[in-house]
Amino acid sequence: NAGVTQTPKFRVLKTGQSMTLLCAQDMNHEYMYWYRQDPGMGLRLIHYSVGEGTTAKGEVPDGYNVSRLKKQNFLLGLESAAPSQTSVYFCASSQLAGVQETQYFGPGTRLLVL
Amino acid sequence: LAKTTQPISMDSYEGQEVNITCSHNNIATNDYITWYQQFPSQGPRFIIQGYKTKVTNEVASLFIPADRKSSTLSLPRVSLSDTAVYYCLVGDSSNDYKLSFGAGTTVTVRA
Numbered sequence: 114n115a116g117v118t119q120t121p122k123f124r125v126l127k128t129g130q131s132m133t134l135l136c137a138q139d140m141n142h143e144y145m146y147w148y149r150q151d152p153g154m155g156l157r158l159i160h161y162s163v164g165e166g167t168t169a170k171g172e173v174p175d176g177y178n179v180s181r182l183k184k185q186n187f188l189l190g191l192e193s194a195a196p197s198q199t200s201v202y203f204c205a206s207s208q209l210a211g212v213q214e215t216q217y218f219g220p221g222t223r224l225l226v227l
Numbered sequence: 228l229a230k231t232t233q234p235i236s237m238d239s240y241e242g243q244e245v246n247i248t249c250s251h252n253n254i255a256t257n258d259y260i261t262w263y264q265q266f267p268s269q270g271p272r273f274i275i276q277g278y279k280t281k282v283t284n285e286v287a288s289l290f291i292p293a294d295r296k297s298s299t300l301s302l303p304r305v306s307l308s309d310t311a312v313y314y315c316l317v318g319d320s321s322n323d324y325k326l327s328f329g330a331g332t333t334v335t336v337r338a
Binding site for chain 1: 259261269270271272273314318327328329
């Protein structure tokens with residue numbers, strides 16, 4: 114039981130390049146989330162999914178797209194990377210929604226956009 | 228989600244007890260109080276949750292007064308490995324996905 118895994122762990126992009134971050138969970142959770150964390154700040158929700166085939170915008174969705182074709186995977190795409198997207202990206206999953214429900218986080222992906 | 232306020236940082240020494248107080252004056256009747264811990268270069272992890280009075284587990288204790296307008300996370304006998312950021316979240320089981328972690332409280336434990 115690996116929990117939540119993220120690929121890659123670290124990536125350097127040039128401005129304008131595209132990439133996809135992969136999140137996988139083996140807990141059969143319905144809900145999955147993508148957050149970004151900038152230095153000295155808390156986490157901000159980018160996009161989330163309430164089940165296979167569904168996605169929705171979070172707090173800071175601009176510049177990102179997501180897909181959830183399989184229940185266990187949640188992909189985050191950057192179509193044209195910008196330096197402002199330099200951040201640490203965390204994926205999380207939970208069985209139910211809300212603060213009352215525990216979210217399980219992955220180890221993070223560090224992205225540097227030059 | 229109820230707005231929360233917690234100190235930006237706290238310093239402690241090994242073996243001491245660390246208490247972090249979170250204020251949530253507009254907590255709603257159905258809201259729970261949840262704390263997460265984030266070590267450097269890792270994702271946050273759930274440590275404790277409560278509704279009222281006191282909750283204790285192997286990691287921490289959570290004290291909630293009767294009016295529930297604040298809560299205190301207590302870390303007994305901290306060690307260097309307890310150095311982390313601690314986040315207080317308040318909300319219920321409604322379909323609100325916008326969990327607000329804020330800046331949290333950075334706890335630094337020194338030898």
